[in-house]
Each structure stands twice: as C-alpha cells, then as structure tokens.
Amino acid sequence: MNYYEEAAKQIPIKAEVDVLVIGGGPAGFSAAISAARRGMKTMLIEQAGDVGGVATTGLMSHWTGNTKGGFYEELLDRSSELPEENKSLSHNGSYRQIINPETLKTVMLQMLDEAGVILQLYTFASDAIVEDSTLKGIITESKSGREVIYSKIIIDASGDGDIAAKAGAPFIKGREDDGKMQPMTLMFKVAGVDTSKAVFPGGFEDNIEIPRGLIQNLGSANIPHPAGHVLLYRTTLPGVVSCNMTNCIGVDGTKAEDLTHATFVCRSQMTPIIKFLRDFVPGYENCFPISSASVIGVRETRHFIGEYTLTKEDILEAKIFEDWIVTKAHFNFDVHNISGSGLDETGAQKHFTQPKGYTIPYGCFVPQKIDNLLLAGRNISGTHLAHSNYRVMPICVNMGHAVGIAAALCIKENVVPRDLCAKKIQAILKVEGVQP
Numbered sequence: 207m208n209y210y211e212e213a214a215k216q217i218p219i220k221a222e223v224d225v226l227v228i229g230g231g232p233a234g235f236s237a238a239i240s241a242a243r244r245g246m247k248t249m250l251i252e253q254a255g256d257v258g259g260v261a262t263t264g265l266m267s268h269w270t271g272n273t274k275g276g277f278y279e280e281l282l283d284r285s286s287e288l289p290e291e292n293k294s295l296s297h298n299g300s301y302r303q304i305i306n307p308e309t310l311k312t313v314m315l316q317m318l319d320e321a322g323v324i325l326q327l328y329t330f331a332s333d334a335i336v337e338d339s340t341l342k343g344i345i346t347e348s349k350s351g352r353e354v355i356y357s358k359i360i361i362d363a364s365g366d367g368d369i370a371a372k373a374g375a376p377f378i379k380g381r382e383d384d385g386k387m388q389p390m391t392l393m394f395k396v397a398g399v400d401t402s403k404a405v406f407p408g409g410f411e412d413n414i415e416i417p418r419g420l421i422q423n424l425g426s427a428n429i430p431h432p433a434g435h436v437l438l439y440r441t442t443l444p445g446v447v448s449c450n451m452t453n454c455i456g457v458d459g460t461k462a463e464d465l466t467h468a469t470f471v472c473r474s475q476m477t478p479i480i481k482f483l484r485d486f487v488p489g490y491e492n493c494f495p496i497s498s499a500s501v502i503g504v505r506e507t508r509h510f511i512g513e514y515t516l517t518k519e520d521i522l523e524a525k526i527f528e529d530w531i532v533t534k535a536h537f538n539f540d541v542h543n544i545s546g547s548g549l550d551e552t553g554a555q556k557h558f559t560q561p562k563g564y565t566i567p568y569g570c571f572v573p574q575k576i577d578n579l580l581l582a583g584r585n586i587s588g589t590h591l592a593h594s595n596y597r598v599m600p601i602c603v604n605m606g607h608a609v610g611i612a613a614a615l616c617i618k619e620n621v622v623p624r625d626l627c628a629k630k631i632q633a634i635l636k637v638e639g640v641q642p
C-alpha cells in the first residue's frame with residue numbers, strides 16, 4: 207500500500223470530561239447514564255444521528271434473552287409499548303420486549319438528557335491518544351472538524367472496539383481457529399400482513415408447517431443463498447412485521463468496503479424475500495416493504511483480550527464468579543451459520559439446555575495492556591461462542607450499567623480499572639436491584 211504523510215497540525219481540545227463513552231448502542235447508552243447518575247461529567251459520542259445502535263438504527267425487532275434487575279428493567283419500563291403478555295397471540299418471548307425503534311430513539315434521548323449526559327451525535331471516534339500505555343483521550347471527526355476529547359476514564363462501547371483497537375489493546379476477530387465472523391443482516395419491515403393468519407417463526411429451529419411444506423425448508427429452497435432462513439417477529443404496529451432474513455457471509459465489520467458490500471447484498475435480497483413471503487407464507491399474501499435499517503447489522507467483530515475471557519463452559523455451568531458485575535444473564539448460543547443460512551452447526555437455540563442465568567466477571571471488561579479503558583457491550587472479552595450468547599441487548603444494557611459504576615468508582619478512588627475491587631461495584635449494584 208502507498209502512503210500519504212500527513213503534516214502535523216494542531217487539533218482543538220473540544221472537551222475534558224470525567225467519563226467518555228464511545229458508541230450510543232445499548233451498552234454505551236446505559237454506561238453513560240450510569241456514570242452521569244453518579245455525578246460524573248460524562249460525554250457520549252455517537253457516529254449516527256440517533257442513539258440506540260442496533261436497537262434503533264438497526265431497526266431491531268425485540269430485546270432477546272434476559273437478565274434480572276438492573277438498568278435494563280428501567281429502560282423497558284420507559285420504552286415498552288405492550289406492557290402485558292398476551293398469551294393468546296404467538297410471539298417468541300415477552301410482549302414487553304417488542305421494540306418500536308421510533309419510540310425507543312426518543313425515550314433514549316430523553317433519558318440521556320435527564321441524566322445530564324453531554325451527547326454529541328454525528329461524531330466518529332477515530333483515534334486514541336495514548337501515553338505510556340494509558341489512554342488519555344480520543345480524536346474525533348465530524349462536521350466540526352477534527353477535535354480532541356480528554357477523559358479520565360474512557361468506555362469503548364462501539365461494538366467493534368474501534369478506540370480500544372487504536373489504543374493497542376489486544377484482540378482477536380471472530381472464531382478462534384479461523385477468524386471468521388457471524389453474518390451481517392439488514393433488518394426490514396413489511397406492512398399489509400394479516401396477523402390473525404400469519405405465522406411468526408422466531409428461531410431457526412421453528413420449522414412451522416404451512417400449506418406448501420415446512421417453512422424453513424421452503425425458505426431454504428426458494429430464497430437466494432446465502433439468505434434462506436425465515437425469522438419473522440410481531441411489532442407493536444397493526445399489520446407490520448419485522449424480518450430478520452437478509453444474510454451476508456464472509457464479511458468483516460471493521461472494513462468500510464465489507465460494510466458496503468453487505469449492504470448491497472442484503473438490499474438485493476429484500477425483493478426475493480418479500481416475493482417468497484407473498485407466495486408461500488399465510489397472512490403475508492399482500493405484504494409490502496415499509497422500512498429498512500439505516501445501517502447494516504453487524505453481529506460480531508473484535509473480541510478483546512481482557513483480564514478474564516468468558517467461555518462457553520462458564521455459560522453452560524451458569525457460573526457465579528466472585529467478581530461478578532452482570533448477573534442472571536440468560537440466552538442461548540445464537541451462532542448464525544458462518545457459511546450459509548440458518549443456525550451454525552456450533553449453535554444451539556431450542557437445544558440450549560441450561561435454564562439458569564450466568565454471571566459475567568469484572569475482568570471481562572478490563573482490557574489487557576491499556577489503562578483508563580473499560581469495555582462494554584459485544585466487544586468485551588469472551589470467546590466466539592460465549593459472545594453468541596452475551597451479545598443480546600438486555601445483557602449489553604446491564605453491562606453498561608455496571609461499567610458506568612466502575613468508571614465512576616475509579617475516578618472517586620483514583621485507581622485504574624485494573625486495580626478496582628469488583629466488590630465495590632457489586633455493593634452499588636445490589637442497592638440498585640442486581641443480585642448474583
């Protein structure tokens with residue numbers, strides 16, 4: 207590759223804060239609120255024009271899996287449009303967990319404002335300012351130009367860990383053996399569905415019998431590869447259904463050209479998928495597209511190497527770590543097929559057998575080598591398989607809750623995250639309804 211040598215320039219210092227959070231997805235949003243509620247001068251930087259990450263700009267259907275206690279419950283109380291479960295209607299999970307992304311965008315903004323978080327949208331965190339292995343600040347790029355933000359503690363909740371990577375924190379991408387990552391998906395919604403007749407397969411193993419055969423087999427035979435699975439979810443709106451059915455494999459979410467390619471591939475699949483729904487699936491005969499995510503959904507990229515790395519075995523044992531900071535986390539091994547459609551051979555949805563929730567220890571949020579940096583969300587330290595479980599949004603929200611507390615404690619006690627005693631985080635979490 208050829209290089210251009212940039213001349214040295216002076217960059218204005220935009221702000222100096224206590225806690226800086228990169229990324230306003232489920233993890234970063236909650237981390238920022240949690241730190242601000244503890245009196246920290248907290249700033250949140252988000253590249254998109256809305257907060258919420260995959261939950262909003264990704265047009266997400268519902269909060270999947272669960273946790274108990276903590277900030278996730280508060281967010282659900284504030285944003286849920288369907289307070290009660292209606293057991294007479296089929297749906298994968300609780301009715302409260304269905305997301306209306308339009309409502310959620312506004313609720314999240316209001317909650318950030320109430321907590322006093324300094325929010326800057328349309329701003330990309332592009333580089334790390336590191337001195338002697340200590341992260342001192344970041345460089346941002348936006349319409350305002352290139353700017354510097356200094357912070358006592360920085361929480362990287364960008365999903366991909368862009369700043370942690372720039373700072374030099376060690377990571378691997380994707381699967382341990384070959385680096386391959388889960389497929390990307392562009393979520394979209396169809397309207398005009400007769401929901402009294404419609405079916406809602408919520409998992410790959412929901413192979414529902416419909417007039418022309420088994421729905422997943424029909425999808426696999428009639429939707430162009432690498433799409434082919436049928437995942438349909440109720441929304442809060444009449445006749446509107448969320449489709450998690452486009453699929454692009456072999457792409458890396460840390461490369462702009464791969465993100466562009468995946469967007470192209472997934473958009474190209476929308477018309478054939480809608481034709482399949484109209485031709486084969488009861489209730490969808492007259493459906494038509496009404497909206498699609500404004501960004502491609504990226505499931506997996508970097509896994510940072512932390513002081514501890516969560517494993518599949520920890521989840522299967524429902525392990526309670528001494529230094530737990532996220533508790534009662536429950537989901538399955540949701541690995542989308544790395545080389546096609548449907549569930550990967552390493553995944554387990556209905557066949558996930560552990561009914562108890564697991565905990566995530568503080569060490570998973572503390573990256574090796576770099577100080578003043580915490581991780582939150584899907585980029586924490588865990589194996590490819592463990593990540594397939596903790597990546598769901600309720601768990602990411604409660605990660606942010608705990609990490610926001612950790613950041614505030616580090617500042618109050620003048621210690622680096624590596625030296626903070628997790629029992630102190632636990633003491634606050636317990637008061638706020640989180641029990642091991």
Ligand SMILES: Cc1cc2nc3c(=O)[nH]c(=O)nc-3n(C[C@H](O)[C@H](O)[C@H](O)COP(=O)(O)OP(=O)(O)OC[C@H]3O[C@@H](n4cnc5c(N)ncnc54)[C@H](O)[C@@H]3O)c2cc1C
Pocket residue numbers: 228229230231232233234251252253254257258259260261264266267268269270271329330331332363364365366368369390391392393450502503504505582583584585597598599600602
């Ligand atoms: C297609 C798809 C379907 C899914 N389905 C479900 C589901 O049904 N239920 C569920 O609970 N979970 C689901 N998940 C998983 C879940 O949405 C994600 O794992 C979760 O949102 C991760 O949260 P996060 O906060 O770590 O990251 P994200 O939600 O990815 O948020 C990261 C935020 O950081 C911002 N950002 C990134 N880089 C930078 C930067 N350098 N500077 C500034 N801002 C930056 C992004 O714009 C984004 O807003 C799905 C994921 C995908 C992709």
